[in-house]
Structure formats: C-alpha cells, structure tokens
Amino acid sequence: MIFADGITLLCNDIQVDPQDIVMLVLSWHMKAGTMCEFSKKEFTEGLQSLGIDSLEKFREKIPSMRSELKDEQKFREIYNFAFGWAKEKGQKSLALDTAIGMWQLLFAEKQWPLVDHWCQFLQARHNKAISRDTWSQLLEFAKTVSSNLSDYDAEGAWPYLIDEFVDYLKENGVNQHGQINDSSLN
C-alpha cells in the first residue's frame, strides 16, 4: 500500500504538487478506491495500462493526463469518479468541506462561473454532506443551465439543493453574467 507519505514521495519523483488535479486523473486511471491511497494492485495495474515502466515515462505522461480533462466525456467520468474517491469509506455521502475542495479544483478546470456562489450557498444554508445524486447532477446543471439561469426549469427534476441554490441566487439578484450584485457575498 502507498499512503499519504508515499504519495508525497511519488509526487516529488514525478515533480507534481500533491494538490494538483492531475493526481485525480492519475487516481482515475489507477481506479483508486480512496483519496491519498494506492493499493499495490491499483498501482501496478494502473501503471501497466498507462504503459509506464520508468520514472521518465511517468513524467512524460503527466501533460497528456492533464489534457484528458479537456475531453468532455473523460471529464464527466473523472468528475463522477471523484465522488467515490474523495468520500470517507463506509459513508454514503461526501463531507461538505471535501466536496467544496473538490469542486473548486474541478471547476477551476471546467470553468463554471457560479462555483463560488454555490460553495458559499452550501456553507450558508446547507452545511451538511453531499449526496451522490446531488454531486453528479451539479455537473449536468453546470453544463446545461446558463449562468444567468434564463433556461433553468423549476420543474426540471433537479435535486432540491440545486433548486434552493437557484432561489438563493434569485433572492440575491444574479445578473446577466452570473455575478451576484450583493457585495456582502463577496
């Protein structure tokens, strides 16, 4: 097993920040069950499928792994993989702090203008763990509903948390560019 310490060493070797999102892509390739952990099986089979047999190749592989995030389909898979990967073992849902961290990481890549409002909203109004359904539906929401909410459908079967988020945005006056006018939120 490789634990947090081992991962720090690994990151040093391949010259990657442990906080870098590419580590999530790597974990996705390795089908890792849990964050900050690789079992021997995950690690070796993962490297094999990536065709990595030396540190050189490992380093060379990093940019191409990073670019996989640009692929719509792969991003979705990685996003949905992240939920199971980041949550505590034995828990059904994802702790809010972890979820917010992951979203900020993922949506930095994906560019969703409302991500900060979403996180603020969760901390202010929800403050509970996030279910898998809400997690995966949020990506759909970010992809299909424009940031000024003009095409949001209240009857669109979104999880209630997302409905409440929309209400929250409307209460606080969201403008054309998805910016909230209320300065107290910033």
Next chain:
Amino acid sequence: MQVTLGCLRNAYNMVLQKFGEKLYSGLVTTMTSHLRQISQSIESAQGEIFLEELNRKWVEHNKALLMIRDILMYMDRTFVPSSRKTPVHELGLNLWRDVVIHSNKTQSRLLDTLIDLVLKERNGEVINRGLMRNLIKMLMDLGLSVYQNDFEKHFIEVSKDFYCCESQKFIESCNCGDYLKKAERRLNEEMERVSHYLDPSSESKIIKVVETEMIENHMHTLVHMENSGLVSMFVDDKYEDLERIYNLFRRVPSGLTIVKDVMTSFIRDTGKQLIMDPERLKDPVDFVQRLLDLKDKYDKAITLAFNNDKTFQNALNSAFEYFINLNARSPEFISLFVDDKLRRGLKGVGEEDVEIVLDKVMMLFRYLQEKDMFEKYYKQHLAKRLLSGKTVSDEAERSLIVKLKTECGYQFTSKLEGMFTDMKTSYDMMQGFLACHGAELGDSPTLSVQVLTTGSWPTQSSPQCNLPSEILGVCEKFRSYYLGAHSGRRLSWQANMGNADLKATFGKGQKHELNVSTYQMCVLMLFNNADRLSCKEIEQATAIPMPDLKRCLQSLALVKGKNVLRKEPMSKDIAEDDAFFFNDKFTSKLFKVKIGTVVAQRESEPENIETRQRVEEDRKPQIEAAIVRVMKSRKILEHNNIIAEVTKQLQARFLPNPVVIKKRIESLIEREFLERDKVDRKMYRYLA
C-alpha cells in the same frame, strides 16, 4: 256578385274552346284595374280610418277572390297547370300585394302605422289588437316573405333602437333590482304581443332583441352596480332578485358565468376575511359556526334562487375549499367545534339534529386539504372526551366515526375505533379488578384505570411524575393484577391525561369535593404536609414538567371561585420562585368544585408548531410509500409524473408539497430504491 250557372258554363266553354289564354289575361287585366281603384280609395282614407279601410277592403277582396276561383275552377284545373300560370287564388293575392300593399303610398304608410301602434302599446296605450292581428295575418297570407320584408324586419330594427334607448335610460336611473324587474316585464310583454297579434315565428327574434339590448349589453354594469348589484343581493338575502337575475341571465351567453364568477369571488373574499381575522381566531367554536352560517347562507341562495344549479354548487364548494385552506389552523378548529358539540352542545337536541350538525361538519372536513391534521387533533380531542367521561352521546361519537370512515376509509379511523375498544376493555378490566381485590382495598382511594393501547392514543412519552403516597398502594395492586393477566406487557401511568376527585376541608370546617386533574391532585396532596411551597419545590416533589405545572398552578391559584391555593406575589404569571399556600379562606357556593383543565383549547403557537412538525414527520413515510408504490408498478417514470401521481394518491389525506416529494425521491435514490436514468436525467427507475 252572384255565382250563376251561366257564369260557370261560360267560363267552362271558353276554356274548352281554347280561349283559356284570353280568359286568364282578361282576369288579370280586370282584377288589376279593379284593385287600382280600391288602392286609391284606401290611400285616400285619412288617419286611423286607413287601417280599418284596408282591412275592410281586404276582407272583401278575399270573398271576391274565393268566388272568382270557384267560377274559374275549370280554368284553374286545366289551363293553369298546362300553361304554367299562377293559380287564380294566388294570382288574386299577388295582385293585392303588388297593386294595393306595394303601392307607393301604402307600403310605407302601412309599415309606419303598424310600428307606431306597437310603440304606442309599449308606451302603455290601448290599441285595437284585433285590427292589428287581421292586418298581420293579411301580410302572412300574402307570404312569409311579405310579412318579413314589409313588417318583421323593420319591427325588429325599431325594437332594437327602442330597447337600446330604454335600457340606457333605465340603467342610468334604476337600481339593479328595479331594472331587472322592468326587463322581465318587457320580456313578458313581448311574448304576450307575439301571442296576440304577431306570427309565432317572430317570438324568438323579438325575445332575442330584448335579451341582447336589455340584459346582455348591460350585464356587467348590472351585476356590479354599487349598493344594488349581485353582491348586495347576496348580502341582504334578496332571494327574489337573485332568482330574477338567474332567470334573466341564463338567457344570454355567458350570463350565468358572470353571475357565478362574481359570486365565487365574493365568497372567496368574505371567507378570506373571516378566516384571516385575528379576532375570530380567538374563539374556534364561533369561528367554525360562522363558516357553517356562511355555507348555509349560500346553500339557501342556490336552492331558493338558483334552481339548485350544479355549477353554482361546485363554485360554492371550490370557494370554500380555497379559503378554508388559507388558514393552517382550520383542521384544529373544526375538531374543536366537534369537541364542543359532543361535549355539551348537543344536550337536549334531537337525534336528527345531531346528524345535521355532524353532516355539516363533515362537509367542512371534505374541504380540508390537510385531513391528516384534522385526524391528529380529532384524536387528541376525542381522547380528552373519552378519558374525562365528558362525551355526551356515545351514539353521536360513533356516528361521526362512521362518517369519517365512509369518507376516508378504514385506515383513517382504525385508531379512533381502537380508542373506543380500549374504553370498553378497561371498564371490564376494572370490574374484574374490583371483584378480585375490592375487599382488601378497604378505605384506600377508589381507583379507575383506563388502559390505553400505545399507538392508538395521542400519548406522549412524558416523564413519570411522582404520585402521592396515598394512592401508590392501590396503583401497585392494579399493576400486578393487570400484568398477572397479561404477562409481557408494559404499563406506564399517563398522569397528564387523568383526573381525580378530592375531599377537602377548609378554614371554617366547610367541606368541598374538588374535581382536579391528576397533576393537580399531586400538587394539592403536598399541602397535607406543608403550608408553604415554592413553585420550584413543587416541581422537585412531583416531577411534573414545568410548563404543565405552571398551567395547573394557574388554575389552582389564579381562577376566581376556584382558588384553593393562594399565591405570593399575587401576579398573573407564575415564576419559579413564587410561593403557594393552602387557601384557608376559600369559599364556594358549590359543594363540588371543578378545577380540572380538561377542556380542549386552541393550541398555543409553540404547541401548534410542534404538532405541525409531528404531522410533517408522519407524512414522510407516507410519501415514500406512495412513491415506491407508484414506481413499483410503473418501473420507469418521469419526474413530474411521479409528483402528479403521488399527489393524487395522497390527496385524500393531505396535499403533499412537491418540494417534500422531491426530497423523499432523493432520499430513496440515496437508499438505492430508485436511480436516475443514465441518459435522461429526468427519468427515475425503480430498483427491485
């Protein structure tokens, strides 16, 4: 003129010898010139003589025509059909029409005179209806088109103008009721006119004119007339006016819709005011009585004035449903009303009247969206009635349960029925207990226990209070008796639901029997061994929860005529450090003094919020069960369809909030009863 055989023979011969043409054209020429003379004589008739002259000449012409037809019968039968000429009689009429009626001078004069007479009659003058009838008949004899073109068309036009002016005049000068009376009278007059001297085919046309001009064109103005329109009629119970409005407005398109809409919005407003008035909410019984009175009022109007029209009944129902549910406390208040009636209100009232009251309550119940809220309160109130023995009529109680069962099904009432069963079982149990242990109980207090099945009753798991030592013994005896008969059961005392009769002796030796709640008994018994106790000390000694304790101290010390305790300081509120004394100076004219706080009262705000939360909690599993039932049979279903089906399944009990349903769906997804479809995220799949 005399018809002679000679004439007949001559006519016959002429036709026979092929002079038919000559005979026929001779007839036309002769008759035309004759009619020209007649026409002149009619034209020269002055003033009123004109119509009489016309009528007289017409009668003569008709007679002559019949004779000529008889004389020329052979020609009519042979020559006329073969040469396609107009038959003699018809020819005579046509010539009358063309020469006399359509002569320049007569045509318009006749029309003007006829119309003038109608107008005179409308203005109340008496006219010669017989003459009118004859002349109209003449026009009809000349052909329907003559009647229509030479009279009816203009008659309708003129009537339109007439009624347009008249309705304008009336609408400016009359109130709604008077206007409608006048309109009704005009309608009747026109119908009468047709029957007296117009052709029946004109009836629908002239009636339509009156309807359009007098009713349809002014219906909005009429209905909304200030101080006399529909609303005032309802307010003042003017059934005759209402009936008139109904009968007149039903004649015109969307007339009744207007009446119905105004009625609906007025009932809605009235009801809304009533239901939102904070003053009304202070007295739930009065509040519900007012609702019932309001319903009675409109029921009566619909029965007496609106011919029991179904659409109006439906409108009334939907208006009530609308405003009753505006106030979340309606279910509670309706149950309180029933409580009041079953507790005392029905005493001395006949069995049939009881049924009437209960049926009315059921009608309000039907309007409720939150029937489960009603059930919750009904259970509480019924429990208090049963346990305090305050129910007036067992039969009325059961009758209402049957009604609820018919309305909502077995499930709704099973627990209520369970309560009745417990009462009966408890009675038998007490009989058994007394038979078995009666002798050894001796002087100890008389105990009467009701054993309540957990779940059937609105019991709260309140902490056990400390019962006075005086009754502990007999309580323990009962406990072992009961558990001996039913091993494996658990008994806990619900002191908050019981009551007691105490014998008390006051300062000057006067004795009273005090009827108190079990909690109050616990408090009072402490004063056998103490003169002064603070609220806090009482709480410690009895372990009664503070809010309950304060309430029972209030009724022991602060109610005039029942103040068997004395409080220091003498303020209205009870603080934990306040001191209580046995009130030696207590007096009452009554030997039995009722102090118990058993009467069901409207809940305080916090209690109300708590009840609501409990009901909301109870709904969750019901909503989930409904979702699962729907999904089990449908396997895959779109989000909004689930919401719709679940709402439909549950609406007999309550109206589920779509947001709550959504949360339950999400919870079921989380627990893997459902999943979202991989392709269409609005579809859910049932996971077996």
